[in-house]
Amino acid sequence: MKLSGLFNRLMSRIYPPRCPYCDGVISEDRLSCDECAKKLEVLPVCSYAMGGVPCLSPFPYDPPYSDAVKRMKFHRRPSYAPRLAAQMALIIAEREKTDFDVITCVPVHPKRIRRRGFNQAELLARELASLTEVPYEPMLRKTRDNPPQHKMNGFPEKIKNVRGLFKVEGSAPRGRRVLIVDDVITSGATLGACARALKNSGASAVSCVTVCGQRNK
Numbered sequence: 001m002k003l004s005g006l007f008n009r010l011m012s013r014i015y016p017p018r019c020p021y022c023d024g025v026i027s028e029d030r031l032s033c034d035e036c037a038k039k040l041e042v043l044p045v046c047s048y049a050m051g052g053v054p055c056l057s058p059f060p061y062d063p064p065y066s067d068a069v070k071r072m073k074f075h076r077r078p079s080y081a082p083r084l085a086a087q088m089a090l091i092i093a094e095r096e097k098t099d100f101d102v103i104t105c106v107p108v109h110p111k112r113i114r115r116r117g118f119n120q121a122e123l124l125a126r127e128l129a130s131l132t133e134v135p136y137e138p139m140l141r142k143t144r145d146n147p148p149q150h151k152m153n154g155f156p157e158k159i160k161n162v163r164g165l166f167k168v169e170g171s172a173p174r175g176r177r178v179l180i181v182d183d184v185i186t187s188g189a190t191l192g193a194c195a196r197a198l199k200n201s202g203a204s205a206v207s208c209v210t211v212c213g214q215r216n217k
C-alpha cells in the first residue's frame, strides 16, 4: 500500500465520510445515504450578488441543505466538500455554464482558519476544480477580521461591513473569466465585494456558485 493510501485510510477511520444532509456515516464512493438520495431535490436557484453578478446554487437555503453548510463550517465536516461540490458541478454542467477559465473562493481571515481548521469555501472550490478540470487558484485576501454579516442590521450595514474588505493577491485575474465559490449566498454583499475586487484587477468576467442560494432573490 502506498503511503498516501495508508494516510487516507487512517483519515477516513478518524473522520469517516458522512452524508451531508443527515450526517450519517456513508461509504467513500457515495454522494449521500440511501434515505437522503430518495428525498434529494436539486432545485437550482439563480440569484445575483451585489453589482448584478450572477450566482447559481443547486439548493435553496432551507433544511436539510442549510444544515449541511452549517455543520460543515461549525462542526468540522470536511468530508461534505466533495459531495456538495459534485452537486455544484452537476448544475453547472446541466446549465452549460462552463464559461470560466479559473476557479477561486471567498477567503476567510487566518484567525478563523486557525479556529476552524479549514476554509469551507476553499475545500468546495478545490473539489469543484478537480471535477470540472478548471484550475483552482487563490486570488483574494481578507484585509480585516470583520464581524459576521448575519450580525449586521439591514443591507446598508452589510455593504459597509465588506467595503474594501478584499484585496487581490496571488495569481492575477487580468483578462480571465473567474468563478467565485462560497458555501452560501444571502444578501450577496460578500460575493459582490469579491467580484468587484477581481473586476478592478482586470477580470474580464465574474460569476459565482454556492451550495445554497436565496429563493426569493
Ligand SMILES: [Zn+2]
Pocket: 019, 020, 021, 022, 023, 024, 032, 033, 034, 035, 036, 037
Ligand atoms: Zn443522509
